[in-house]
Amino acid sequence: PASIASLHRGNSSPWFSAFLEVTHYFSFFVLVGASAIVDLRIMGMAARKQSPTRLAEQAFPWTWTGLFFAVLSGFVVFAGQATEYLHNSIFHGKLLVILLATGFSGWVQHSVSKWDQSTSMPAWAKVVALVSLALWVGAILMGVDVPAITGVG
Numbered sequence: 001p002a003s004i005a006s007l008h009r010g011n012s013s014p015w016f017s018a019f020l021e022v023t024h025y026f027s028f029f030v031l032v033g034a035s036a037i038v039d040l041r042i043m044g045m046a047a048r049k050q051s052p053t054r055l056a057e058q059a060f061p062w063t064w065t066g067l068f069f070a071v072l073s074g075f076v077v078f079a080g081q082a083t084e085y086l087h088n089s090i091f092h093g094k095l096l097v098i099l100l101a102t103g104f105s106g107w108v109q110h111s112v113s114k115w116d117q118s119t120s121m122p123a124w125a126k127v128v129a130l131v132s133l134a135l136w137v138g139a140i141l142m143g144v145d146v147p148a149i150t151g152v153g
Contacts, residue, residue, distance in 0.1 A: 024073040028143065031066030032136040034059040035105050042112065042121055042129035053116040060109050067102065094142035101135035108132055 038056045040046035047055050078085050085091045107128060115125040 020073050020077055024070055024077060025143075027066045027068075027070035027073060028140060029066075031063055031070055032140060034062035034066060035101075035108075035136055036133055038063075038108060038112065039129035039133040042108065042115065043126045043133075044121060051116055052121070053113045056109060056112045063105060063109075090142060094139060097135055097139045097142055101132060101139055104128060104132035104135055 037046055038052070038059050041048075041050070041052050041055050111125065111128070115121055
């Protein structure tokens with residue numbers, strides 16, 4: 001039986017490849033959108049009428065669901081062209097940025113309820129949220145650069 005990776009490697013239809021790409025990008029947009037709204041709320045730039053804790057409770061299931069599907073679809077795309085990706089420094093950078101962004105999102109999720117108990121959002125919490133947002137945007141931009149610059153993907 002053919003594995004999913006071998007299906008993507010070229011033995012598959014263009015529809016399957018397109019499905020993987022759309023799933024990967026859509027998952028990232030869900031992930032980054034959900035994370036961004038919480039980050040922007042912490043920075044005082046969005047959803048000001050809702051508490052950061054309540055917004056985070058609503059958004060973080062979307063964040064982690066988006067991450068799950070982005071990683072799953074990304075792995076299948078990677079597995080189909082692993083030898084090309086292994087030597088791609090932009091791809092390595094993208095993975096590093098995603099790892100850092102995931103860590104910052106976890107930090108925000110873990111801390112938002114504590115930060116929300118203050119009369120005003122602590123300045124360093126806003127910095128953490130800004131870094132989280134910047135890392136996720138960077139991950140998307142690097143993801144677009146992998147095929148655009150290197151032709152892999």
